[in-house]
Amino acid sequence: MSLRIALLGLLRASGPSSGYDLAKSFESTLNYVWQAGHSQIYPELVKMAADGLVTVEAEGARGRKVYAITPEGSAQLRGWLLEQTPSLTVRSESALQAFLLPVLDPVDAVAALERVRERYVEKVAMLETLCDEHGSKAFGRYALDHGLRHVRTTIEWVDDTIATISRDIGHGGSCDENVAD
Amino acid sequence: MSLRIALLGLLRASGPSSGYDLAKSFESTLNYVWQAGHSQIYPELVKMAADGLVTVEAEGARGRKVYAITPEGSAQLRGWLLEQTPSLTVRSESALQAFLLPVLDPVDAVAALERVRERYVEKVAMLETLCDEHGSKAFGRYALDHGLRHVRTTIEWVDDTIATISRDIGHGGSCDENVAD
DNA sequence: TAGGGCATGTAACCCGTTACATGATTGA
DNA sequence: TCAATCATGTAACGGGTTACATGCCCTA
Incomplete structure (x- = not known):
């Protein structure tokens, strides 16, 4: 459909x-x-x-x-x-990867996150270029905005998660330490 | 895989x-x-x-x-x-819907967006409940956080888009008016 | 005249969903 | 004993991806 x-x-x-x-x-x-x-x-x-x-x-x-x-x-x-009420289910390989990160030891997890971050930074650049090209033309404008916001959100999430895990490593901690907010 | x-x-x-x-x-x-x-x-x-x-x-x-x-x-x-460098392609029916909104006249578009908003507000509530239940347990924590941020981002996008389109309607404007930032 | 881009199509395969089908165990 | 839940599987179908296959038109 x-x-x-x-x-x-x-x-x-x-x-x-x-x-x-x-x-x-x-x-x-x-x-x-x-x-x-x-x-x-x-x-x-x-x-x-x-x-x-x-x-x-x-x-x-x-x-x-x-x-x-x-x-x-x-x-x-x-x-x-x-x-149509669109299904909210999303299938995202990169989100799956994010989900599974805790099964890695923290050092590996940070390495993986940094690779992910690079990719998203590239993507943000690409979308910003597109945004400049398309400008305020109606079609695609809202969706482009939508996409940009989501990629930026992901980068923020990566940064915060790296920070949390790094702090964990600093504490010499393994995963079963209770991670406070 | x-x-x-x-x-x-x-x-x-x-x-x-x-x-x-x-x-x-x-x-x-x-x-x-x-x-x-x-x-x-x-x-x-x-x-x-x-x-x-x-x-x-x-x-x-x-x-x-x-x-x-x-x-x-x-x-x-x-x-x-x-x-693995996960593919960044995402398949999202609701994002597709967002993309196509400009083909509707503004009044219809706002109506559609308001329906979308409801769904996401429900989803945020569900995720927050999950978050409270799971608490700071390691597995799933990062991904839950990831999900919440994305849903909240979507709601912000919906609100801003509704505002933009409503302003358009206010101006009596159709789509070919240049929408300033 | 050769190569690249335009333009369309088909076939095989993989993955995911829905529906069908069966049977064991437990608790009311 | 009856219903619900546990537990496993198969089959049919639909959608999407990759690869195969063909031919036209323009430009160098």
């Missing part, structure tokens, strides 16, 4: 596009929220056309097919956004 | 456990980071035993099998935590 909604959203926002365009849009805009490759997008567009949510508006060179969203597609998109 | 690591981590943290125990642990601790049901866990444990990462330590009543992590399993867990 989410793939459909994402494609309808992109078509709404960018106007008629080919599967190829949508695949690129996916990578450049939805990338850090949802992922889909062309091998998933092409068949889905065919099904969506069969369901009347999009139409092939034109066919161009190299077999290029330009899809446009139909009123029915727009209605379905709007309905989903207004009525 | 992640499922294996998660199971190894739980076995490390909680000691020898049955598949049933691990499924419950998953739900109560890893739940908001990674998900897995018993139908996925049982076969995986069998494969892990075949690979020498765990052993059946005992068999109890009702066919209960108690798995223990082997030194090889511990080594693999440690190796993954230290060396």
